[in-house]
Amino acid sequence: MSKPAYSPLLTLKVGKRKWVLTKDWHTPYGIVPEGTTTNGANVPRFLWWFLDPATEAFEASVLHDYFYQQALHTKQFADDAFYQTLLAYKVPAHKAKPAYLAVKMFGRGNYKTKEQ
Numbered sequence: 001m002s003k004p005a006y007s008p009l010l011t012l013k014v015g016k017r018k019w020v021l022t023k024d025w026h027t028p029y030g031i032v033p034e035g036t037t038t039n040g041a042n043v044p045r046f047l048w049w050f051l052d053p054a055t056e057a058f059e060a061s062v063l064h065d066y067f068y069q070q071a072l073h074t075k076q077f078a079d080d081a082f083y084q085t086l087l088a089y090k091v092p093a094h095k096a097k098p099a100y101l102a103v104k105m106f107g108r109g110n111y112k113t114k115e116q
Helices: 058-070 075-088 093-106
Strands: 011-015 018-021 025-027 030-032
Touching: 025 058, 030 058, 058 075, 075 093
Parallel strands: none
Antiparallel strands: 011 018, 025 030
16 A cells, blocks of 8 residues: 655745745645645744754644644544644654644634534
8 A cells, every 4th residue: 555645845934933835735634725824833832842843743733734724624633634744754653642642632723612
């Protein structure tokens, strides 16, 4: 079985912690459209030594932000896609798992209920 493919992620930095996609980004979980904005991962600054929000967690955060902004699929789907994308971009499991648990417990996005 072949590994799901991601197209290149092309962004432009437009603020201190703000990027915009300059081209549609194709992922195994759907397409994130050109023009989507993201702030990277919302990792507290004191934890940046553990997981850098603008580098190793960036791709997964772009996808996760888009799902949360649009309330696409379910929250569980978005959180699972975040975790799988971290792993696909070679974030070690000992970093990916705590990041996943953090979004699972504390992330809300535009989903109406905690159960979605």
